[in-house]
Amino acid sequence: HRERIRSVLGASQIMPVITIKHPDDAVPLCQALFEGGIRVMEITLRTEHGLRAIESVREALPEAWVGAGTVTCIAQYRQAEAAGAQFIVTPGVTKALLDFALTSEAALLPGVSTASELMLGYGLGYREFKFFPAEVAGGVPALKAFSGPFPDAAFCPTGGIRRDTARGYLDLNNVQTVGGSWLTPDDAVAAKDWAKITEIALGSLRDIS
Ligand code: 3PG
Numbered sequence: 001h002r003e004r005i006r007s008v009l010g011a012s013q014i015m016p017v018i019t020i021k022h023p024d025d026a027v028p029l030c031q032a033l034f035e036g037g038i039r040v041m042e043i044t045l046r047t048e049h050g051l052r053a054i055e056s057v058r059e060a061l062p063e064a065w066v067g068a069g070t071v072t073c074i075a076q077y078r079q080a081e082a083a084g085a086q087f088i089v090t091p092g093v094t095k096a097l098l099d100f101a102l103t104s105e106a107a108l109l110p111g112v113s114t115a116s117e118l119m120l121g122y123g124l125g126y127r128e129f130k131f132f133p134a135e136v137a138g139g140v141p142a143l144k145a146f147s148g149p150f151p152d153a154a155f156c157p158t159g160g161i162r163r164d165t166a167r168g169y170l171d172l173n174n175v176q177t178v179g180g181s182w183l184t185p186d187d188a189v190a191a192k193d194w195a196k197i198t199e200i201a202l203g204s205l206r207d208i209s
Helices: 002-011 023-035 050-060 074-082 095-102 115-123 139-146 166-170 186-190 194-208
Strands: 014-018 040-044 065-069 087-089 107-109 128-131 154-157 178-180
Touching: 002 040, 002 065, 002 087, 002 107, 002 128, 014 023, 014 194, 023 040, 023 050, 023 194, 040 050, 050 065, 050 074, 074 087, 074 095, 095 107, 095 115, 107 128, 139 154, 139 166, 154 178, 166 178, 166 194, 186 194
Parallel strands: 014 040, 014 178, 040 065, 065 087, 087 107, 128 154
Antiparallel strands: none
């Protein structure tokens, strides 16, 4: 379980948070990100197209890690796993979800924003977390503060992070990957400007290197 999440986080410094508005966009959009060097993608269940998108992107990009985001209950967890999601991202935690995830194949990256939520996950053996919503929950200083009481916890911050603020998070010892929707701006996706998506991915990876 932890090994899977560590492989996912180790595969990319940037994890795009992707919300599919038109089902036909899923594959070309993710292919464009892959061409731009992105190896990990989180496809949210915020639209009715999320599950089908996960299925088709898994098939089209067998070399990428494809996860489901915005999973908030066990029923969605099961559906995402059945669609082929290799990992699951939640915006927050419940004891029920944390327990369920330990018995499932798709590994969980649980969302936390407080020390209490961290303690809940920590007690069950979790050491990798999503820090959400990163910018409003304290940003870089909050993650620095967490490294005191939770020295072996690693975080993937998301929520309000942009191309020019990603580096500040990645400079922290407890951050290896940052997530965000800045890689898939609405206007470029609506215009099906896949070359632009590849360019943003390449530019973002260049900026943080
Ligand atoms: C998430 O679920 O991780 C966020 O919606 C991504 O946040 P952003 O849209 O502010 O990048």
